[in-house]
Amino acid sequence: MTIHPEEVQIQNGGRRDMEVPASLMGRMAPPLRIEGAVQAVRRPAARPVPIPVPLATGHRFLIYKQDPSVTGLGVRPVFVPTVVLNGPADARVQTELQGATPVARNANGDFVFTPNTPQFDCAHAFAVVRQTLAMYERHNGGDPIPFAWNVGGNTDRITVFPHAAEGANAFYSRTAKALKFLFFTPQGQPPSNVLYTCRSLDIVSHETGHSVLDGLKPGWLAAGNPPQTGGLHESFGDLTAIFLALSQPDQAEAFVALTKANLHDKSFLPELAEEFGKALGMPAGLRNADNDLKLSEVGNEVHAISQVFTGAVYDVLADVYLFETARQRRTRDATILLIEVANQLCKLLFDAIVAAPATGARYVDVANKMLQISASRGDPAIYRTFIRNRFAVREITTAATPLRDLMSGEMRMTDADYTGDGQDVTEVEPHDEHSASLRAEQDRSLCCGTMQMPEYQVVDREKLAKRGSLEDDDILRDELDELRRAFSK
Numbered sequence: 448m449t450i451h452p453e454e455v456q457i458q459n460g461g462r463r464d465m466e467v468p469a470s471l472m473g474r475m476a477p478p479l480r481i482e483g484a485v486q487a488v489r490r491p492a493a494r495p496v497p498i499p500v501p502l503a504t505g506h507r508f509l510i511y512k513q514d515p516s517v518t519g520l521g522v523r524p525v526f527v528p529t530v531v532l533n534g535p536a537d538a539r540v541q542t543e544l545q546g547a548t549p550v551a552r553n554a555n556g557d558f559v560f561t562p563n564t565p566q567f568d569c570a571h572a573f574a575v576v577r578q579t580l581a582m583y584e585r586h587n588g589g590d591p592i593p594f595a596w597n598v599g600g601n602t603d604r605i606t607v608f609p610h611a612a613e614g615a616n617a618f619y620s621r622t623a624k625a626l627k628f629l630f631f632t633p634q635g636q637p638p639s640n641v642l643y644t645c646r647s648l649d650i651v652s653h654e655t656g657h658s659v660l661d662g663l664k665p666g667w668l669a670a671g672n673p674p675q676t677g678g679l680h681e682s683f684g685d686l687t688a689i690f691l692a693l694s695q696p697d698q699a700e701a702f703v704a705l706t707k708a709n710l711h712d713k714s715f716l717p718e719l720a721e722e723f724g725k726a727l728g729m730p731a732g733l734r735n736a737d738n739d740l741k742l743s744e745v746g747n748e749v750h751a752i753s754q755v756f757t758g759a760v761y762d763v764l765a766d767v768y769l770f771e772t773a774r775q776r777r778t779r780d781a782t783i784l785l786i787e788v789a790n791q792l793c794k795l796l797f798d799a800i801v802a803a804p805a806t807g808a809r810y811v812d813v814a815n816k817m818l819q820i821s822a823s824r825g826d827p828a829i830y831r832t833f834i835r836n837r838f839a840v841r842e843i844t845t846a847a848t849p850l851r852d853l854m855s856g857e858m859r860m861t862d863a864d865y866t867g868d869g870q871d872v873t874e875v876e877p878h879d880e881h882s883a884s885l886r887a888e889q890d891r892s893l894c895c896g897t898m899q900m901p902e903y904q905v906v907d908r909e910k911l912a913k914r915g916s917l918e919d920d921d922i923l924r925d926e927l928d929e930l931r932r933a934f935s936k
């Protein structure tokens with residue numbers, strides 16, 4: 448306990464010559480014990496200083512900044528600046544874990560628990576979902592983004608299940624209005640080495656990304672879309688994890704120091720779901736955003752197709768960061784610059800997706816919206832050169848401006864007006880209309896659990912695009928109709 452000078456004065460009855468009782472001495476902070484007691488009685492009581500604005504509400508949460516295998520970043524407290532009820536729960540998100548929820552805040556009003564306990568897992572999963580929603584709400588002008596079922600005044604929350612079931616997976620389900628994180632024992636490990644997917648920031652933000660995108664573009668999850676639309680969903684999840692990491696100063700700084708500000712250096716940032724990937728025998732994470740895949744190399748397999756889009760956006764991020772670093776080296780800190788560049792690119796991608804078609808969206812549609820929005824918001828022309836180049840070299844779009852400077856490493860990286868050939872084109876064509884990624888059936892066999900849910904495989908895209916809740920009967924609709932006809936004969 449700390450005794451303040453004013454308290455000493457009161458306790459002493461205001462008498463200057465009174466000794467501080469020996470019983471109180473031991474309870475005082477050392478500096479105060481030495482000088483403060485005498486000074487305190489001489490000084491008039493401090494006037495209270497008015498606080499100009501009400502203090503912000505909010506809570507501390509303890510989270511893994513990447514996952515338990517990325518020990519450099521480890522477990523750290525984060526501040527969630529909104530009201531969170533015991534659960535944890537707020538107006539958009541609630542948590543459910545039998546035997547643990549509702550998890551109560553501690554005496555300080557915080558959700559800080561011993562790592563890897565059920566209470567910690569609930570708090571961790573809630574905090575990462577909340578941070579992901581908050582990031583996109585910032586890009587949405589501060590307005591809430593409806594979940595797919597939030598229509599006609601419906602305000603139902605999404606429910607987060609940190610220990611949903613046993614299995615090596617995680618998923619978002621519109622029918623269940625839920626994010627479910629599974630757990631499993633990796634092959635060859637003792638039964639006590641259980642891997643909980645809810646402890647990965649990448650996995651939790653990836654699945655939350657699916658729920659955000661299903662709210663923005665409810666027609667995109669249906670398997671009846673071309674494979675590239677499925678790829679956009681998977682890619683949005685992965686990019687969400689990268690942009691969430693880069694919205695956090697400690698992660699951005701750790702990354703800048705680790706890689707010497709080189710986005711193409713090996714690091715935790717482009718590697719997604721490291722612990723989960725390792726358990727499956729993939730040392731560089733489940734997926735890697737810093738890849739060189741082209742559309743002609745991926746067929747109709749949606750998980751691979753997604754990496755082509757993710758890789759293109761990641762390359763644009765690296766290009767813009769390089770350009771801005773050269774331009775602002777002496778005026779901006781490298782970490783702050785990275786946070787700003789990533790924030791701007793995330794906003795551009797968000798706006799481009801909002802502006803893209805309601806169903807059947809292709810990569811070229813999103814790329815064109817990125818070009819047009821970038822021009823209308825006044826980005827330097829070289830930003831659009833980066834976007835055109837990176838989508839063209841991946842065989843997503845035609846090369847409206849020659850790629851020879853890019854391929855020969857002779858880009859004028861410090862020239863804000865650089866376009867390659869003087870043309871600041873904002874409308875490009877698909878590289879190959881006949882690509883399997885645009886025409887074939889979607890092969891979702893290697894995707895995350897979300898893409899394998901029957902509700903998105905069976906319910907047609909027009910029905911999904913209408914928004915609203917889904918029932919199990921919607922999944923069985925065709926079969927039930929058929930039975931009804933058969934049983935009516």
Ligand SMILES: [Zn+2]
Nearest residue numbers: 681684895897
């Ligand atoms: Zn996914």
